[in-house]
Amino acid sequence: MSRQMTHIQRRRGTPEFRRRLPVEMAGKPVPSWWPANLRDLVSAKTGCFKRELVRGIARVPEPRRKAQVAKLIAETEALFAEAKRTLATGPRRELSEGDLQFLADHRRAEILSVDEHLRREGFGLMGEEGAGVQIGSALEEPGLTTADYDFLGAVQAERFADMKRELATRRPPAQIIERAKRAAAELLSVELQDGSEDLRDAALRLLEAEVLAFQDATRRHNGEVVRTPATPSTKPANRADASDGPRLTEAFKAWSGENANPGKEKPASNTIREADHAVRRFIELHGDLFVRQITRKHAREFRDALLKLPTRLPGYLRQLPLPKLLAEPAIEKMPKPNVATVNKAMALLSAILSEAADDHDLEADAAGWSNPFKGLRIKGASKAEGKRRPFEMAELRKVFSDPEIIGGDKPKGGGRGITARWLPLLALFNGARREELAQLKVRDVMLDDVSGRWFLNLTNLEDDQSLKTDGSVRKVPVHRELIACGFLEYVAARRRKELDGWLFPLLTPNSEGIRGDSWGRWFGRKLDELGLSDPRLVFHSFRHTFLDRCRDCDVPREIAYAFTGHATGKTVGDDYGRGFSITRLAREMDKVRYPGLDLSAYYVQAA
DSSP: OOHHHHHHHOOTTOOEEEEEOOTTTTTOBOOTTOOGGGGGGBOTTTSBBOSEEEEEOOOOOHHHHHHHHHHHHHHHHHHHHHHHHHHHHOOBOOOOHHHHHHHHHHHHHHHHHHHHHHHHHOOOBOOSTTOSBOOSOOOSSSSOOHHHHHHHHHHHHHHHHHHHHHHHHTOOOHHHHHHHHHHHHHHHOBOOOTTOHHHHHHHHHHHHHHHHHHHHHHHHHTTOOOOOOOOOOSOGGGOOOGGGOOBHHHHHHHHHTTTOOTTOOOOOHHHHHHHHHHHHHHHHHHOSOBGGGOOHHHHHHHHHHHHHSOSSOOHHHHTSOHHHHHTOGGGGGSOOOOHHHHHHHHHHHHHHHHHHHHHHTTTSSTTOOOOTTTTOSOTTTTSGGGSOOOOOHHHHHHHHTOHHHHHOOOTTSTTOTTHHHHHHHHHHHHOOOHHHHHTOBGGGEEEOTTTOOEEEEEOOOSTTOOOSSGGGOEEEEOOHHHHHTTHHHHHHHHHHHOTTSBSSTTOOOOTTSOTTHHHHHHHHHHHHHTTOOOTTOSTTHHHHHHHHHHHHTTOOHHHHHHHHTOOOOOOGGGGSSOOSOHHHHHHHHTTOOOTTOOOHHHHHTOO
């Protein structure tokens, strides 16, 4: 904000409350769809975001002044939060039935208001003897002259006939379409796309409103009493009606435990991350709707959009919002997602809405609201072809003969140096999840005093470590093949440098704290490079491969699941004691072999 503007707002002797706008908002042009309630953040002079917000604080006793400042701080922070959310998600691109009715009511009231004004004030048209318009002069009496009355009736009749024909053919003219697009942006902060069904629906509804308004104007012209309706002032899409429930973001926070009641069991951290991703993608497509406003159409369009969304996106595409991403020609040739992944996203959104419905009694009224995500899973996804699959032996040979897997990638490359070697090897010989390995600390590689065997301590005790479920906490012996490949030498070298550090320090967390995310994308590209582009082949396929080898090598099911952290049909007695000893686990781990897979190159180049 300029000094001049600040000076205008300043009152002599009156304290001021100032709040700096977030850096990402200051000095940027404001989109046309920016909501009216956020206009305080916009400079009337420049049309851009202000660099600070200034509020005058009246001279009041100290206790009241403190309360006033606290209230201003809360209001301003809420304003900033809404502005950042709106900037991040972009405008809504669809209209609900309430939105359409709002636009129609607004247009009808607008036409009848203009009509009433014309009839009250008149035009000033004279008769044939003095034909013309009195410009800038007052009429002797307000209201329509005889010439005004005839002229207005002729114009309205001609336009009314055109409108009825346009409505009958369902072909709104260009000016109605443009008016609908502008009204949606200005009144509802909705950006309608040219050629979209929502824009056509809005134009037709406005055309209907104009026909109804001209019917009323014709009745007025015939001397009937027709009141001008009040212009609606409440945006239906932004009305916090209790019957609509919370917004989707608020429902997600409650479901994830952020705003939950005390004692509510939180979902696993990985599940929360996956749900957060699904929620953000949905908002990119449809906006942050109230739960009750989410329709079956919204859910179906989101599911179909996810089916088109590639699984291995390069960095320049990952940052795009979903609508722009789907418009990119480059995604056509990229591998599409596993249907089980799409079904999981739908199931998570269904769970979020179900909990919101229970908390806010959304299904208790006569309207009969039901969860729009229920029953939209893709059929057949439970079949084998819809799931991740294990590697075949020929595919394992391709992976473990790759030079970057054997010797490691460049330190600043996507494989993060020697990490490219150890994550695949570790997963091959213990079936751990990618993130379980990525978040290992040096001290998590431990020595069992009884058996003398090294093991990985997979835990979630520290703030920067998390596991999918509590049952995933486990101890997994280091396979002898890993020792032969030089794993313990690598651990010793890391221990000498940083005992409390990460086992794979070159991995960096993404914005959600997932350390193995960018490495996982690199591995996906590596599989494509090796000709292993089957979308069912991912890093998680090592987990399937390891369990298959456990079965073939006669490892007992309960021990194989102890290696991988899978739940089994437990009894009360299973919760007693500490579980299998490292000695027993190591004896079974040594059974696991991969006949036909030559790892001699790793022995020679042991790190």
